[in-house]
Amino acid sequence: MSANTTTRRPVPSGSSRVAAPDRRKQYRRRARIADALVTALWASGAAAAALFLATGGAAKFGTAADAVTSLGIVTGLIGTDFVLVMIVLAARIPVIDRTVGHDRAIAVHRSLGKPALYLLLAHGLLLLVGYGMSSGFNPIAEIGPMLAIPDMPLAFVGLGLLIVVVITSLVAVRRKFSYEGWHIVHLLSYVAVLVAVPHQLSVGGILAAGSVERVYWIALYVLAFGSIATYRFAEPVISTFRHRLRVSRVETVAPGVVSIHFSGRNLRSLESAGGQFFVWRFWTGRTWWHSHPISLSSVPTDASARITVRDLGTGSSAISSVRPGTRVSFEGPYGMFTDAGRTAPKLAIVVAGIGITPVRAFLEDSRVRPGETTILLRASTQDETYLWNEISELAAKKGARLYTMVGKRARSGPGWMPQPDASRGVTLKSVFPDLADSDLYICGPTAWLDLVENDARRAGIPEHQLHTERFDW
Structure with a gap:
């Protein structure tokens, strides 16, 4: 994989386990519940005033x-x-x-x-x-x-x-x-x-x-x-007491990036989906007072789970050095950055940097047919291609098209891609020609994600087909 290039993987055959009409039915059901929640929200304020006036x-x-x-x-x-x-x-x-x-x-x-x-x-x-x-x-x-x-x-x-x-x-x-x-x-x-x-x-x-x-x-x-x-x-x-989570291993992925492996009991009963996050607390003298919202980077088994963390500050640096045996408490799972949120027949994924972590678990857990999925991986340098080898293996297994972009952000044209690609006229729609019929999942640094999201909206993608995971709070 060379810098500032776009590569493509072959697409094998297979079948899908979930039909698009079923996804649309699930979306409509969620939309009705969401509308009811919004109505209840505003009605509660009206009720507060109405009760005062009526009494x-x-x-x-x-x-x-x-x-x-x-x-x-x-x-x-x-x-x-x-x-x-x-x-x-x-x-x-x-x-x-x-x-x-x-x-x-x-x-x-x-x-x-x-x-x-x-x-x-x-x-x-x-x-x-x-x-x-x-x-x-x-x-x-x-x-x-x-x-x-x-x-x-x-x-x-x-x-x-x-x-x-x-x-x-x-x-x-x-x-x-x-x-x-x-x-x-x-x-x-x-x-x-x-x-x-x-x-x-x-x-x-x-x-x-x-x-x-x-x-x-x-x-x-x-x-x-x-x-x-x-x-x-x-x-x-x-x-936390039921699942008895502990750190089992800490694996260096790249400079400043580690995967923390957990051991536990009956973890599948948490019913977490690929793409969701937990709020973790590591019980050591340096880290017990810090809670960390971090996505899973692989789908848990009954006895193990994994997160991947980049050193972005004092808190993440401290948990990167935790030792095996450390007790871990958690809240979750949370989030809708999952396969359950899909409504369209096609799937498009754009990811940058450490945003790869929920995307990797999401792709592993996704139910897709060959040729249905297109993935674009983005990094500023080759050193930031975290877990790309795992994504490549999953893409081949799922029959997904895989593109990569490596290089500094463009100063002209779409600012979320490298300058050579922007100069060649590459656009979101040229990478994803079926964008209008796709659910678009985006994850990465907030400023970069906002650029991709705005580009997608200008391309006319419906709002309910746009899914983002931001790493801010």
Whole structure:
């Protein structure tokens, strides 16, 4: 395989185990569930406001002061509802993960952060103005009397914590944190919600004991924090003890890249699919406090599993040197970057760098007929061709076409490919002539992936046929 070249493998014969109509049927079923989840998301916010209005709130708009105060209450209820929805989306509930995928659930989770914060800020401001109008004080002077109300200081603390969480979630700020450091800060969102509970249940009689509103809000809190307790804490602990995972071997793949092999018990019962990821924690003095979202790089057997890790920072460097026998705890499996997400008759794969890891497991687990799959492997140098030999063997076994591109990114033309290929007029559609009838799976560095994804959209590929796996958080 020479630099800046494109190679092609022969295509043997065989048969497929899954028909395209079955995939489309599965997609439609997932789409209906996803639509129901989105509807429930927005309906919960509407229900929060509707219950307030239906249980006497509608009569509290008689004066300008009452109207401002009531609007403040409504914004607070909807904002709190959005925060609870965010917690549910981050809980990694299996039905949500299997339907919309972890990446999309977290994208929606993040998109609600700013609206929730703005609503809660409006809640505080409108209440200050409304109370000030009622008492004749200016809003600033009203802060003192408000803080004298029992549980109100906790509400201010909760709002302050939520502001910190939202600010640290901004991309420009988030990049300044390590994953673990940011994760610890993000746990403040749970504290922010919990410290505001007494305020919500006791102030103003809005959620009076025995009322439908009170039952609704308690149910929301139970759903949100029950989901976190179940799927982020209890279930991972139970799975870790049940499967007794340990490091069995660490294999050097390339400079700065290792494959970590695990031994365990009954691993097939996890029902993980090729392309999914787990969140791993290695119990050594240097690594126990770090959790690592890393994809499988091969399909597990009943007694073994494997991940492949590139040294991209302090955390990944530390786990690259773990010793055999190290105990490992985990959460997962997660993600929709699997064969189950397919809807089209053809399969196209574009992968770069360490993005090869989920693609290698995905290809091993995929159910395809010969000639159905086309794979493009991308690397900047020959040193970055991690696991390409394994992909080549799988491609031959599956009857897939395999192309490779090696070289620095082009300065003109499609920026995700080497300059010689871009200068020759190579395009995504020339590599994948059946792109419109293909599911396109893309994995690699985020900036590079965005270029390929934009190119695919310009080529007209339907959104539901576009599948990406990003290595950011």
